[in-house]
Amino acid sequence: MQQKVKTNGAAAFDWVGTRPVRPDGVDKVTGRARFGADLAMQGQLIGKVLRSPHPHARIRSIDTSAAAALPGVKAIVTRDDFKDQPSQLIPAGEQMINYRDVVRNVMAREKALYEGHAVAAVAATSAGIAKQALKLIEVDYEVLPHVIDVVEAMRPGAPLLHEGMITAGVEPAPKTPSNVAKRVEVGHGDVAVGLRHADVVVERTFTTQPVHQGYIEPHACVASVSEDGQADVWCTTQGHWMVRAQCARLLGWETSRIRVTASEIGGGFGAKTVVYLEPLALALAKKARRPVKMVMTREEVFRASGPTSGAHVRVKVGARLDGRIVAAEAELKYQAGAFPGSPVQPGCMCAFAPYDIENVKVVGYDVVTNRPKVAAYRAPGAPISEFAVECVVDDIAARLGMSPIELRLKNAAKQGTKAAYGPKLGPVGFIETLEAARAHDHWRAPLGKNQGRGVASGFWFNVGGETSVSLQLNEDGTLSLTVGTPDIGGLRASMCMMAAEELGVDIESIRVQIGDTGQLGFNFLTGGSRATFSSGMATVEAAREVIREACKRAAKLWELPEDAVEYRKGAVRPAGANAGKHAPLTLRDIAGLAGKTGGPIAGYARINAQGAAPSFGTHIADVEVDPETGKVTVVRYTAIQDAGRAIHPSYVEGQYQGGVAQGIGWALNEEYIYGPDGRLQNPGFLDYRVPVASDLPMIDTVIVEVPNPRHPYGVRGVGETPIIPPLAAVANAVADATGVRFADLPMSPPRVLAALDDARARGKAKI
Amino acid sequence: MAKHHVTATVNGDPVEFLCETQDTLLDVLRDQLGLTGTKEGCATGDCGACSVTVDARLVCSCLMLAVEAEGKAVATIEGMAEGETLHPLQRKFLDHAALQCGICTPGFLIAARALLEKHPEPTETEVRYWLAGNLCRCTGYDKIVRAVLDAAAEMRGA
Numbered sequence: 001m002q003q004k005v006k007t008n009g010a011a012a013f014d015w016v017g018t019r020p021v022r023p024d025g026v027d028k029v030t031g032r033a034r035f036g037a038d039l040a041m042q043g044q045l046i047g048k049v050l051r052s053p054h055p056h057a058r059i060r061s062i063d064t065s066a067a068a069a070l071p072g073v074k075a076i077v078t079r080d081d082f083k084d085q086p087s088q089l090i091p092a093g094e095q096m097i098n099y100r101d102v103v104r105n106v107m108a109r110e111k112a113l114y115e116g117h118a119v120a121a122v123a124a125t126s127a128g129i130a131k132q133a134l135k136l137i138e139v140d141y142e143v144l145p146h147v148i149d150v151v152e153a154m155r156p157g158a159p160l161l162h163e164g165m166i167t168a169g170v171e172p173a174p175k176t177p178s179n180v181a182k183r184v185e186v187g188h189g190d191v192a193v194g195l196r197h198a199d200v201v202v203e204r205t206f207t208t209q210p211v212h213q214g215y216i217e218p219h220a221c222v223a224s225v226s227e228d229g230q231a232d233v234w235c236t237t238q239g240h241w242m243v244r245a246q247c248a249r250l251l252g253w254e255t256s257r258i259r260v261t262a263s264e265i266g267g268g269f270g271a272k273t274v275v276y277l278e279p280l281a282l283a284l285a286k287k288a289r290r291p292v293k294m295v296m297t298r299e300e301v302f303r304a305s306g307p308t309s310g311a312h313v314r315v316k317v318g319a320r321l322d323g324r325i326v327a328a329e330a331e332l333k334y335q336a337g338a339f340p341g342s343p344v345q346p347g348c349m350c351a352f353a354p355y356d357i358e359n360v361k362v363v364g365y366d367v368v369t370n371r372p373k374v375a376a377y378r379a380p381g382a383p384i385s386e387f388a389v390e391c392v393v394d395d396i397a398a399r400l401g402m403s404p405i406e407l408r409l410k411n412a413a414k415q416g417t418k419a420a421y422g423p424k425l426g427p428v429g430f431i432e433t434l435e436a437a438r439a440h441d442h443w444r445a446p447l448g449k450n451q452g453r454g455v456a457s458g459f460w461f462n463v464g465g466e467t468s469v470s471l472q473l474n475e476d477g478t479l480s481l482t483v484g485t486p487d488i489g490g491l492r493a494s495m496c497m498m499a500a501e502e503l504g505v506d507i508e509s510i511r512v513q514i515g516d517t518g519q520l521g522f523n524f525l526t527g528g529s530r531a532t533f534s535s536g537m538a539t540v541e542a543a544r545e546v547i548r549e550a551c552k553r554a555a556k557l558w559e560l561p562e563d564a565v566e567y568r569k570g571a572v573r574p575a576g577a578n579a580g581k582h583a584p585l586t587l588r589d590i591a592g593l594a595g596k597t598g599g600p601i602a603g604y605a606r607i608n609a610q611g612a613a614p615s616f617g618t619h620i621a622d623v624e625v626d627p628e629t630g631k632v633t634v635v636r637y638t639a640i641q642d643a644g645r646a647i648h649p650s651y652v653e654g655q656y657q658g659g660v661a662q663g664i665g666w667a668l669n670e671e672y673i674y675g676p677d678g679r680l681q682n683p684g685f686l687d688y689r690v691p692v693a694s695d696l697p698m699i700d701t702v703i704v705e706v707p708n709p710r711h712p713y714g715v716r717g718v719g720e721t722p723i724i725p726p727l728a729a730v731a732n733a734v735a736d737a738t739g740v741r742f743a744d745l746p747m748s749p750p751r752v753l754a755a756l757d758d759a760r761a762r763g764k765a766k767i
Numbered sequence: 768m769a770k771h772h773v774t775a776t777v778n779g780d781p782v783e784f785l786c787e788t789q790d791t792l793l794d795v796l797r798d799q800l801g802l803t804g805t806k807e808g809c810a811t812g813d814c815g816a817c818s819v820t821v822d823a824r825l826v827c828s829c830l831m832l833a834v835e836a837e838g839k840a841v842a843t844i845e846g847m848a849e850g851e852t853l854h855p856l857q858r859k860f861l862d863h864a865a866l867q868c869g870i871c872t873p874g875f876l877i878a879a880r881a882l883l884e885k886h887p888e889p890t891e892t893e894v895r896y897w898l899a900g901n902l903c904r905c906t907g908y909d910k911i912v913r914a915v916l917d918a919a920a921e922m923r924g925a
Contacts, residue, residue, distance in 0.1 A: 021861045028869035029857040031804015031844035035870055038803040128787075214904050216808040216816055217870040266806070266870025267904050298809040489867035489905060650864035654906055658867060661907035685813035685902060693908040694892075694899040 002653050003702045004646070005436050015497040016713055019650045020507055022493035024264075033264045036220030036236030037295045044222060045074050045123040047277070047284050047294035048130040050137050051304060052112030052119050055370040055678030056146035056159060059108060059139060062120060067136040072129035075287035076137075077280060078120045079109045083252055092242060092273070095346075095376060101339035103250055105373050106279050112141065113161055113338035114370050115679045116303030118276075123284040123292045146370040146678040150335045151312050153179040153369045161338060161368045179368045181340030186348045186421045187329075187361035191316075194327025194359030198318025202395045205314045206388040206743045208727075209671035210335065212307040213377050214662075214690045217266020218298060219305060223281035224291035229253070231282055233260045238272040238486055239525020244517045250279045251286075258282070261516040262486045269662070270376030271306040273527050302683035307672060308377035309334040309342045313388040315351075319396050323410040327359040328352050332385055334366060337373040342366045343381030346461075349421040350724075351385035353459040354408070354430060354616060355393075356417040370678055376527060378659065379460045379720035383666065383727055387745070390456040390728030395741065404455050404732070405438045408618075413459075429642025429706030430457070430616035436702050437618045442638045450625050450767050451635065452737025457618045458724025462717035463528030464609030468521035469538035471499065473546055473601040477588025479505070481539065482515040484523030485531040489658075489719070490651035494532050495539050497647055498713060502543035504570035505587060521606045529717020532647060533708075534609035540712045545603030546587075553597040554585045611710020615718055617641035619660065619725035623733040627767045630753030632668055632734055638700040639725075644708040644716030652718050657699040659722025665691045666723075667730040671746050739766035775836040777802065778846025786833040793817045793828040795836075796843060804844040804873050808902065815901030818874040819843050825881040827900075844873035847880070855918045856880055863914035867905035875901050879915045887923055891916065 027033040064076045085099035103109070108117045120137050124130035145159040152158055158179055167174050169183040195201060221235035231253065237243050240260035248255045265272060277294040285292040296305070312333040319325045330351050336342035344364035351362050362385075397404040412434060417425045437443055437455060447453060472480040483495055492512045500507040524530070547567045554572035555562045558580070566575035571584035585593075594601050622636040639656040646652040669689045673681045682688045707714025727745065734752070735741045740759045744751065759765035770785035777800060784799050793810075796802045796819070805828055808816035812830040819828045820842045847854045856879050859865070866872045875898065882889060882897040889897065894915050895908070903911060 019864070022864070024869075025861040025866070026853070028866055028872050029844075029853065029860050029876060030848055031802070031873050033869055034803065035806065037807065038797075040798070215868070215870075216814055216902055216904055217806070217868070218808070264870075265868060266808075267868045269904070295807075298811065298814075490864070648864075650910070651867070654864055654867050654910060657907035657909045658905045659907075662904070684811055685809050686811065690902060690904060691907075692899040692902065693895040693912060696895075696908055698891075698912070699907050699909045 004649065005432065005702055005704045013501055015501045015507055016645065016647050017649065019648060020493065022490050023496055023512055024487065024492050035217055035266050036263045039222050039234050039263065040293065041222055041224060041291040044291040044293045045125060045288055046127045046130050047121055047123045047281055047292045048127065048134055049118045049280065050120040050134045052108060052115060052117040054112055054141055054143050055115045056144040057112045057141035058110065058144060059112060059119065060142055061140045063138040064120060067122060067133040070129065070133050070136060072125040073122060073133045074125065074290060075123045075284045076120060077283045077287065079107050081283050082107055082250055095341055095343060095380065097341065099249055102246060105339055106250065106276060114372050116300065116372060118304065121280040121284060123288050148369055148371060148674045148678055150310060150333050150367050150369060153367050154333065154365065161370065180365050181336060181368055182366040184345050184348055184364045185362065188418065188420065189359030191327045191329045191359045191361045195318045197320065197326045199321045200396060200399045201316065201318040202392050202399065203316040204392055204743055206391065208311050208384050208387065208745045210307040210310040210371065211666050211670040212302060212688065213269035213271040215267025215269060215271065218296040218301045219276055220295040221277050221281050222291055222293045223278065223285045225282060225286040227289065229257055231258045233258065233278055233282065234263055235260065235278055236263050236265045236272060238265065238268040238527055240517050241484065241523050242273065242525050243275055243278050246275045247279050247282055251282060259516055259518045262514055265486050265488050268488055269378045270380060270527060273525050274375050276305055298685065299683045302688060303680055304372055306375045306377065307372065308380065309336065309374050309384065311335065311384045313385060315388045315392045317392045317396055319400065321400065323400055323402050323407045325355055325357050325411045328357050329361045330385060330389065332362065332364040334364065334381065335369045335371060335374065336366050337371045338368060339373045340366055340368060342374055343376065347381030347385040349461065350382035350459050351389050352420050354413055354457045355411040356413050360420045362420060378662065378723040382460055383663065383724045386458055386724050387727035391731055394732040405434055408457060409434050426613055427706055427709060428614055428616055429704045432704045432706055433616055433618040433640045433642055436640045436704055437620055440620065440638055440702065442620050442636060442700065447622065448624065450627060450737060452623055452733045452735065454621050454729045454732025454736055455618065456725040456728035456732055457616065458721050459614060459616050460529065460721040460724065461614045462533065462612040463530045464534050464612040465524035465530055466522050466608050467534040467538045468523055468606045469535060469542045470520060471542040471546055471603040473587065473591050475591055477586065477591040479510045481510055481512040482519055483512065483535045483539065484515050484520045485526040485535045486514055488526055489654060490648055491531050491535065493651065494647040495535060498536050499539050499543050502540055503547065503587065504568065529719040530612065533612055533711060533715045533717050536713065536715055537609050537711060538605040538607050541605035541607060542603030546601060549601045550587060550590045553590050553593065556597055557593065558582050611708065613644060613708035613710060613716045615642050615716045615721045617721045617725055619729040621726065621729040621733045623730060623737055625734060625737045625752065625767060627756065630749040630756060632747055632752060634664055634697060634730065636697055638702065639722055640702040640704060641718065641721055642704040642706050642716060643718045644711065645705050645714035646703050647713060647715065649703060652703055653701045655719045656701045656722045660699050660726050661691050661696060663723045663726025664696065664730060666745065667727045668746050669748060737767065739764060771834045773834055773837050775839050775841055777841045778843060788834065790833045791829050792831040792833050792836055795833040796828060802843050802845050806870055806873060815878060816871050816874040818877040818901065820877060820881055825878055844877060847876060854880065855921050856915065859914040859918040863910045863917065865906065865910040865914040871901060871903045875903065875911055883919050883922060887919060889919060
């Protein structure tokens with residue numbers, strides 16, 4: 001069941017808040033929509049990547065001569081084809097990137113740092129020949145000891161991935177290198193002082209495993225480079241301007257030479273914000289003078305892209321008997337994979353962000369291990385830290401005999417709360433989500449045998465950023481809207497709706513497309529829950545420019561000053577007593593007269609979207625635990641979240657439901673499993689088990705609307721927050737059902753059964 | 768080795784193609800016949816994105832050799848609508864917003880049609896188990912299941 005809670009006066013809109021069919025929908029139910037692997041170019045070659053079988057090895061030499069001699073092989077690239085890059089941190093999405101590392105991740109240089117690390121790439125006239133050629137490439141490896149676990153990687157004497165790496169953020173700087181890339185700290189007040197006023201203190205240690213974003217569409221691209229160096233890339237990405245920038249940098253080409261077109265994207269969840277294949281395909285295409293198509297296999301996706309961090313987390317929270325939290329601290333150790341850059345910073349920022357706490361301190365460590373370099377995954381870093389905190393908050397409530405919702409209400413962040421990471425919050429809807437949870441019939445529904453109920457909340461800050469949009473008024477009065485943020489889950493629908501709302505026209509009169517990098521100015525990527533917020537803001541600005549221009553043209557025709565006309569419901573009308581009695585001029589009328597009144601009419605917005613506002617969510621989960629097998633089944637679920645305003649409520653609900661499913665997978669099933677040899681043992685959907693339809697119940701939603709005052713329609717980003725609460729909501733429900741607190745994810749049947757058996761032996765299990 | 772000559776129908780149209788022994792039906796549909804609506808998500812039969820029917824039986828086209836299509840009737844997503852009229856499942860997927868990125872959608876539609884041909888009145892649980900071989904990472908399945916149940920009800924009424 002889907003519900004809506006509005007906290008503002010009901011604004012009346014024609015389009016915003018309705019549920020039209022999405023403009024790209026028909027193409028997607030008929031198989032017409034073209035995704036990354038769906039394009040074939042005339043004369044294209046197929047590119048394949050040779051990957052390291054070792055988790056850690058020095059590359060002494062690479063001999064490609066036998067492969068190059070194989071008939072049908074047209075180009076081979078290795079580390080020698082990419083210039084080394086200096087160490088330099090550059091903002092890229094919610095995380096920073098360092099081109100010194102990017103160039104090494106797309107193609108191993110001195111060492112292979114994880115099983116699956118690219119070592120060479122071949123382009124040949126068929127996939128079969130390319131694969132045959134890979135077998136002919138001789139790589140001389142010096143196999144080195146490896147380290148997979150984050151705690152082991154931090155120990156003195158652990159195998160070093162980067163021999164010269166000195167931990168940043170520590171004063172004075174350590175004298176010896178380690179696998180700890182960085183230490184970060186956020187907080188305020190004095191935790192030791194705060195804890196002196198605590199009546200109860202709970203401290204626990206948690207572990208989570210790396211999980212993959214698990215998009216169904218593997219990475220794919222087609223690249224071509226003409227004889228005069230003009231390059232085109234078609235690829236599945238969350239940000240084609242990012243692809244252009246990174247390829248230009250890695251190849252040493254001018255930005256204008258590369259045009260990137262974003263295909264339809266078959267899921268990304270953060271992991272399609274980095275380049276893997278694109279620079280290789282361009283380098284191969286340039287060498288071969290033929291287009292090159294590259295598509296990862298599912299196994300390559302698992303071994304060489306994503307996932308997110310696994311982590312080791314310690315949380316300590318102290319509260320008074322009345323439920324007020326007086327002090328909180330956490331220590332987060334996040335795996336970054338082979339190169340620095342885990343999402344530990346946002347993990348630190350978000351850990352205690354739902355709460356107004358006087359004394360708080362969070363310390364994070366970014367730790368390299370011999371695993372694929374982590375990529376962003378939906379609210380990067382936050383599900384891990386907030387899982388641990390939300391479990392401890394639940395324990396505090398149990399110790400105090402308080403309802404976990406009341407405890408949260410007592411400590412909830414609200415407008416004016418100073419977040420641990422610095423800023424004061426604007427208007428936010430956290431309390432409203434808790435109140436909606438308390439009022440929901442789910443919260444009071446009876447539970448069956450072996451069942452338990454858990455609640456947990458989540459916070460994500462959301463971002464804005466650079467955005468360009470163009471809106472052309474066509475000769476017949478219809479409109480062409482071009483936005484630059486790839487549409488992963490209904491963006492084109494919400495853009496049309498906001499444009500139609502502004503212009504007072506029918507949504508069907510606007511056709512929207514995702515422009516390529518040659519059609520618009522820079523667009524930051526679809527990430528940070530920014531697309532509807534930022535591209536929406538720019539679309540509104542572009543529409544207002546069209547309106548201003550339309551007014552100007554009408555005023556000219558009527559020989560009136562510009563302030564004597566107004567735009568209302570799709571037409572320019574005379575305004576005020578002295579304007580005369582002119583019949584309204586519709587957009588269509590004005591479009592038809594454009595050639596006679598000054599030429600084409602268009603709006604073009606280029607903004608750096610400011611004012612992104614956080615989104616809070618509160619989820620309720622019911623689980624049933626099988627006492628014989630340890631299998632946990634989610635039997636009822638309700639996701640409540642502040643959307644600011646839901647432009648298209650169906651797709652907002654969809655974000656909530658999809659985030660919940662991923663969070664449940666993270667909590668119960670999903671994990672990267674490594675053998676002692678440092679090799680991934682489950683690189684496929686059979687053994688890396690994402691939730692399927694029969695694993696889940698219907699997922700009820702409640703959209704809370706506390707508008708973001710900085711957006712013309714009140715939008716907050718909604719995509720990321722929903723993956724945060726499920727981990728703890730499910731864990732808290734399992735604790736309620738069994739009497740056992742599970743601090744290690746995933747709560748897979750063997751783990752749950754072992755813990756139940758142990759608890760039963762000690763007489764501590766409820767089932 | 769010489770290629771195999773295969774004659775079949777795809778969406779009712781006669782087709783002929785030459786294929787290697789190891790080519791899958793999915794390879795031929797996508798790379799030779801230009802029918803890219805059928806997707807490859809895993810190539811191991813775990814995700815269902817490549818679902819088609821062969822002589823009305825639901826199969827993962829990544830697990831079937833192209834030579835096995837000899838004399839068979841293959842149906843893909845491209846043949847699901849009749850002219851400009853969408854199949855009720857296609858329409859209900861749009862009405863219920865049962866897709867986000869859309870990469871799994873063709874597979875779900877083909878699998879759901881096969882379900883409704885066999886069981887016109889499935890329960891929610893039957894829909895969930897029938898579609899358990901189709902992975903969706905975006906929607907949490909809620910709106911997909913609702914769309915299938917709604918389409919089933921409409922098709923029974925029609």
